[in-house]
Amino acid sequence: MFAFLLAALLPVFAPAPPPAPAWRTPFERDPARNTTATHAECVAYYQRLAAAYPAQISMREAGPTDCGLPLHEVVISADGDTDPVHLRALHRPVLFIQNGIHPGEPEGIDASMMLARDLVQQPRLGKLLAGVTVVIVPIYNVGGALNRNSTTRANQNGPASYGFRGNARNFDLNRDYVKQDSRNARSFAALFQKWQPEVFVETHTSNGADYQYTMTLIPTQPSKLAPALGAYLQKEMLPALYQGMAQKKWPLTPYVDFAGETPESGMQAFLESPRYSTGYAALFHTIGFMPETHMLKAYGPRVQATYDLLLTMLATVQRQAPALLAARAGALAAQATQTTFPLAWALDDKPSETVQFRGYEAGHRPSDVSGQPRLYYDRARPYTRPVPYTNTAHSTATVGVPTAYIIPQAWADVVDNLRRNGVQLTRLTQDVTVPAETYYVEDFQTAPRPYEGHYLHSKVRLRTAGGPVACRAGDYVARVAQPAARYLVETLEPQATDSFFAWGFFDSILQQKEHYSDYVFEDLAADLLRRDPALRQQLDDAKKADAKLAASGPAQLEWVYQHSPYHEPTYNRYPVARWLGQGPLPVE
Known part of the structure; x- marks a missing residue:
């Protein structure tokens, strides 16, 4: 799959002595390794660490969440520097780890607690902080973590109890990165923009097929990154992660998603759009990862595999920092001259490579429930065989970008989202009419049922009109030549997969506000046709082309x-x- 044999080996860390009893996490205190920390236990643990190691760990509240309790931010650095602006000036990359977006998938919660402790208590691991800053969100979905139960993850093997996928408003927060309906997402956006991390990791647990792996991995689709950054991810970072995990006896595989009944039918990459964490991160030239442990493995190994993956990522970021920073700088430089942006993506039709996949033979037998054939996996019959893997994507829609977008001040929710996500805005200082392009929505499809609180629009068809546009003093101007350009384009172009239009932010324009009484308009219409022979001819031509129109008064x-x-x-x-740049704009 990757040129693993060419990758330089990462350091292999021998097992360390167990932590002192006072520093063992709830997971470590359980002899069965089947316990995950509660929200209160998790926050209290980090507070103790920050109090005991103030020179290396800081913790603060980072904004509200929907349940009323705050989001927390934990920063770990070798010298205690927690100023993101200063750290960027030092060219020190940031590894941002977010846990508990789905609190029923809590491995990262427990693994990160252990990792934070070990980085400050074990000198051999503390060396990994040289030149790297680690930021941890202990539990992102606080409301879901408080909704603790033992039954909602029916497919999962432990822990004994855990949180719930939906947050306090029943949002799946891993669909909220663009629309940001939740306070959680709004607080996260401010935190993400503050740190502008080079690497973002969000920990998960899988559903789906049975196979031998404990850990699978979703990286940002390399095709969706700028060429320099995508090449770095594909050729340097991913091989190092796979090699490092193999050394720790945790062989990795891409996230097991497939079109057929079982993985050997052909695996395919997860094509994340900006509503998901890795798709959102890509808009800002941040490499994103969603590690997904296998739900049927025991909880203890799942936590250990997550711990080892986070440790491997930290070692990789530290070791490859110059290459990572150079690739990201190249991506930002390329964007500065980019005139066309992709808006939607699709996986290629044919597999791009093969994966030596470690699975289990599958078969069918009568169901004890229905008597009908059911799928099962036979763990007594493991296999390793090549499986086709589709891992490249192509853009299915692109747009040539304007010089700037002009957003009427009436759309305050849109403006707030843009600001939270780092978009630089100025305001018009006087009423002005400017030459510009506008879109008319000619057609679209709307989902018949709500999805994450919205009726999503898709297959948007637009008509572009040029001409004078009246703008008011106070309207907002967002120039495309800025670091947040890709986010700006993919949210404001209506035909983009996760645009604000797609999520229904502009639905009020789709309703006509005035109409006519037919008996009154009959006379007006007749007068219009008498005075405008060209209009009469257009109507006659339209009737010839459309029999239904011709038959209906x-x-x-x-x-x-x-x-x-x-x-x-x-x-x-x-x-x-x-706005395409013709003439000056009176801005503040």
């Missing part, structure tokens, strides 16, 4: 209305204008 009246000055010009008009 009301339809013809509606046609005249839609082609008349009486038809409201803002109906279906997307309110964000694309």
